[in-house]
Amino acid sequence: MIGLNLKCESTKTDRGDVDVVAMEGYLDGHTAPKLMRLIDDLISQKHYRLVLDMSRLEYMSSAGFGILAATQKRTQAQGGDLKVVNLPEKIRRTFVTLGLENIIETHATREDAFAAFR
Amino acid sequence: MSTRSPSKKAASVSGKCVQLRVPAETEYLELIRQVVHGVALRMGFGPQEAAEVEMSVDEACTNVIVHAYGRQPGQKLAPGSVDDAIDLQLVFCPEKIVILILDRAKPFTPEDLGEMEIKQHLAQRKAHGLGIYIIKRFMHEVKYSYRPGRGNELQLVRYLKTPHTPCAEVRP
Numbered sequence: 001m002i003g004l005n006l007k008c009e010s011t012k013t014d015r016g017d018v019d020v021v022a023m024e025g026y027l028d029g030h031t032a033p034k035l036m037r038l039i040d041d042l043i044s045q046k047h048y049r050l051v052l053d054m055s056r057l058e059y060m061s062s063a064g065f066g067i068l069a070a071t072q073k074r075t076q077a078q079g080g081d082l083k084v085v086n087l088p089e090k091i092r093r094t095f096v097t098l099g100l101e102n103i104i105e106t107h108a109t110r111e112d113a114f115a116a117f118r
Numbered sequence: 119m120s121t122r123s124p125s126k127k128a129a130s131v132s133g134k135c136v137q138l139r140v141p142a143e144t145e146y147l148e149l150i151r152q153v154v155h156g157v158a159l160r161m162g163f164g165p166q167e168a169a170e171v172e173m174s175v176d177e178a179c180t181n182v183i184v185h186a187y188g189r190q191p192g193q194k195l196a197p198g199s200v201d202d203a204i205d206l207q208l209v210f211c212p213e214k215i216v217i218l219i220l221d222r223a224k225p226f227t228p229e230d231l232g233e234m235e236i237k238q239h240l241a242q243r244k245a246h247g248l249g250i251y252i253i254k255r256f257m258h259e260v261k262y263s264y265r266p267g268r269g270n271e272l273q274l275v276r277y278l279k280t281p282h283t284p285c286a287e288v289r290p
Binding site: 002003026028029030031032033059061062063065066069090093094097098099100103 | 144145147148151165166169173176177180183184191192240246247248249251252255
């Protein structure tokens with residue numbers, strides 16, 4: 001069982017501090033609470049600029065897509081945002097099917113995502 | 119959704135069935151996905167179609183565990199809780215795969231299978247409720263029934279191509 005590995009690091013950018021969460025493995029109904037707890041911790045510490053790096057993510061179910069949508073709302077309400085980088089093609093297809101590409105920014109690199117923060 | 123002609127693979131496995139019984143714990147979702155994906159590929163579905171079938175079953179089983187059985191993600195069953203299980207049957211037909219998902223939890227609410235306004239749902243940034251939408255987008259047929267004494271039965275069908283040969287009725 002691979003499960004979900006998360007690695008969080010804070011990066012200083014021209015637009016201020018941004019927290020990058022690197023994701024590896026499966027984000028599903030079993031592992032989603034692990035990501036939710038990490039995001040809750042970040043937001044409780046007033047970290048509202050988040051980037052999710054999905055380059056090593058192999059699978060995402062609706063539990064993960066729901067977290068993306070809900071987290072973006074929470075961060076934007078505090079003047080921040082949630083951006084996604086390195087979205088794997090097989091996950092992008094469902095991302096598009098759900099219409100998430102219209103509400104959540106995706107970028108090819110972390111640097112592109114950092115530059116997109118206001 | 120794209121469709122494809124029945125392949126030699128599909129013809130060679132037609133009529134066969136794979137059955138799987140797993141405890142109603144989210145930890146087993148990964149195993150369920152691996153089995154379903156492998157079976158779909160073996161039937162002749164392409165990688166994208168197989169991924170969509172896999173995801174649909176994952177969503178359905180997640181709903182059974184979390185909503186029907188009321189288990190939290192990661193929650194373990196008490197030793198000896200043999201009835202809290204999910205039974206999957208994957209039946210190979212000439213031009214489709216029929217997946218039967220059975221559980222003995224409380225009856226499902228049929229309204230939960232109703233149409234969903236995805237734009238409105240996402241506009242509200244709800245964290246839950248996308249699973250049924252995904253199942254209905256990715257599977258060609260979704261049928262639910264409840265049989266007293268037997269439990270919930272959810273039947274999912276994905277076609278390789280518009281069928282000409284009826285598949286034998288699927289019953290546990």
